[in-house]
Amino acid sequence: MTTMTDQARLLKTAIPGPRSVALHEARAQQVARGFGITMPVFVDHADGALLVDVDGNRIIDMGSGIAVTSVGAAAPQVVERIAEQAAKFTHTCFMVTEYEGFTEVAAALNRLTPGDHEKRTALFSTGAEAVENAVKIARAATGRPAIVVLDHAYHGRTLMTMTMTAKNVPYKEGFGPYAPEVYRAPMAYPFRYDGDEKACAADALAKLKDLVLTQIGAHNVAAIVAEPIQGEGGFVVPAEGFLPGVVEFAREHGILFVADEIQTGFARTGRMFACEHEGIVPDLITTAKALAGGMPLAAVTGRADVMDAVAPGGLGGTYAGNPVACAAALGAIETIEDDGLVARAAEIERLVKPRLEAMRAESGGRIGDVRGRGAMLAIELVEPGTTNPAPQYAQEVAAHCHREGVLVLVCGTYGNVIRLLPPLVISDALLEDALDVLATAVRSLA
């Protein structure tokens, strides 16, 4: 990997520095306030796992722009392919005239996603758009209306995907009425279940079956949509056996299983796709984020018979599968495969998880849970010795890290989870430095 920036954290000013503060004030006069902000620093350039701000501070990126820049913020193969494609043409609209990049990305997704059945892929621009289209395709293929989702789910901000998302504030408040025919089943959330993991999985599965069979009617359900590890909802790893049980139940009733791998996909969890951890083969899979190394590109990939239930003209969008974004995706996929980033994500888990466990041991019961897979890891903060969510601790820990130049993200239905999503190209040294800062932040809660 070539890097232009000295790969070490550096604080030149307080964070945010004076230039960032001034730019943030100017922003407030121009930009709708509906956009929140995690860390109000303005980025000048970024390299590998470092963000360099306009005040010259070098910040360790433990968020990857929410699981997007897995190959780094300016990966050479991504940058080169973007430049090459942009110089040739930036857009034709794939529904007007064709280009090879679209087919090549589709072929890569058909090859890489779980299952060796015949597949087809449709490309879009955003994750929410991919989920919306998965719903359209599932309805067209089954002729059924209902969609089942889980507690703590996040699927996007458009009308349908906002409806599918569980959390009210900030995603849904004031934006109703919501789309019809969306039903929610409990999630098998081991930390918040009174009993062992096996019972947790069995209980949640029984409740989902009951919802489908008694309240909706299985013959009315087009699809069950689930994230194999929940992202915004708190990095919840479903109790082992729950998702395979859901898939089996779905198959019995002609219901499609849609895996939303928008956050978990492309090596993030130590497998190319998180479904692989439990041997799940979804009928449809949605991807976005890390797919194109920072360019807006999303996809629905799935069984050829299901995908082709939609007639020509039924899918599309002006920018769907934009050629520059497709070029970026080919560069990102090449980087993931050539640089062994699936294995690297697993290695990151082996390095980080024991350190998070050590933080828990000395947290005075404030870290209730350490969980996740690969480079998608989190700590859940609670009132000492209980399972009562402590969002104020998450805010304090995040603020401490941000002041020290380590960008961490908060998530969770209760806002009490600190999540780590470093670029997979991060060095061990940068990771250790970020974890030292996090450990100090947790210690200072006491």
Ligand code: PLZ
């Ligand atoms: N499905 C599983 O994680 C996006 C949302 C950030 P878009 N997650 C980050 C925010 O607050 O808007 C996401 C996801 C899963 C779907 C989506 C939606 O992807 O590209 O943001 O539309």
